[in-house]
Amino acid sequence: MSFLQWATSPWGQSVPIHVVWGLIWIAVIAGVFFIIVHSLYLIVVRPPKRFAERKAEAAAVGVPERVPRHTLAARLFHWVMAASMIALLVTAFLPKVGIRFDWVWYHWIAGLLLTASVLFHIVHATFFLDFWSIWPDKTDLIDARNRVLRFFGKDAPLPRKFAKYPLENKLYHGAVMIAGLAVIATGLFMMKRVETGILVRNPYLFSDMTWGLMYVLHGLAGVGFIALTIMHIYMGVRPEKLPITKSMIFGWMSRDFYLEEHDTGRWAVDGPPKTKQGLAASDGD
């Protein structure tokens, strides 16, 4: 089965026009499948939290009761982005499953909001936060390898505690970044095809084939966001993750949770943050 919808252009060229909308349901199924598999993994396997102890734990005496994790600006970015993303998903896909309403106007407005928030995030994360904290590093990869080996009963060293963000979080951020940049870049060009009052319409900006591929990329990233959003919400409401979710609301997490989950050497918090070391580039994710 093809995942693309094809048509014949006025010049007789076969061009893709968008993804097959059945992919919406595949994305929903993928998201639900992730929830089921992850839940079963936690229920059946019951993975023990076994981290390597570090001498740096001794430094915990300097850790405040409330460990600052996300700045107000980062939290605002996160929720603005979340609201715009939900609006984009609702306006894009409800009409495709039979719920009819005038969606185009709301969709591009939400798209502009998402674009503005992501631009802010890029500048904020690059110049005001620890840019590299959200990118997987060598330690993450070694620990991931060790975790996999231990899962299969092999002899491997205990993984270290997490830095500010676990590897899974970093990978999720990477997926959202790729899909997000894809929908934003294609979406901005697609605004040249509809009447917005902002841009002068010019459907001849690209060839039919280029436009078609752009719509396909926009659609693929869009349906990808359905699965990504389901996974994100699921992880956000899991009991063991609630302290992280709360930190995205209130800006801090408890010292106990911090010491239990995070490596004080890789994510150093020493009282109220005096440098950008304590705040990371992915604040807001």
Next chain:
Amino acid sequence: MAVIRDVMPAFDLLQPSSAAEAQQLLEQNAAEAWVMAGGLDSFDWLKDRIKKPKVLVDLSGVDELRGIRVNEAGVEIGAMTTLTEIANHSEIKGNYGVLADAVSVVASPQIRNQGTLGGNVSQDVRCWYYRGGWPCYRAGGNVCYADTPVGRNREHAIFGANRCVAVHPSDSVPALIALDAKFVVQTAKGERVVDAEDYFVGPEDDITKINMLQPGDLLTAIRIPNNWAGAKFYFEKVRDRNVWDFPLMNVASAIKLDASGNIQRIRLAVNAVSPRPMRLKAVEDAVGGRPANAETGEMAGKMAVQGAVPLQFNGYKIPLMRNLVKRAIAQSPRQAASRLAGSTGGQEAA
């Protein structure tokens, strides 16, 4: 690209003999089915091989969908009643003349003999890019070929464009809206009755559809209540060729005057200006209580075109609409007998 072929694509021809059977067949075949009334719109699609349904449900054998039934509440017109029958019916001509006027200028006499009211209100848009089989928005694609700097859009929309700029082409619909008609739709869940203006769907809600019919639904009749019987009516159609053409624009009004000659109640509708027929509710409200004269018409005309957005080649539609609305109000009491013959084209009305 549309290429006329000698033969239509193969399909299963189903010929029900009752409305219930027709609805059942439509329900069974759902999106695979194509409903054919008079066949005038259908055969264009099928012979051009643009639409390739697997099943064609031919309603020509369903007698209960034919005929005009006069009752205490008004008139019920079967969806398969021909336009000629409606144009010649004494009750329609006597009490609902705006509909008789409207259907009598649809296309040509031969087409009116074959074309049905249900088909006329449910026909698809006439945009040639869409009809030509190009992958435009309405055809499920991602572009409007008419709304470009060089697109041929003289006949297209000045209101309600939302990616698609095609207009609704029916002549009978504005008259039915003016008469406050109700459309009777048989669905799998039973009968559903909707106001005439609510039967139509704009591209903002569903760009690939023109009316609210879902797969399995069947338009069975149109009911015209008697509360507008004998009102002062006006219908005017402007077209390129008076002998046989789709409207560049048309207008219909029904007015009831009070004792002093002021407008007591009015319903006013225009078509071929928007992807769905437009009832001018704001104008109706504004002219209520005013005399039905040229001054009121002038005011109504200016108000009617507020918010119009012309395309590259259809700016003429703005003065055309302004003048048609003006005449629909100012000339309505006079019921000028020659009004239908009077319009020869957009230039004159504009």
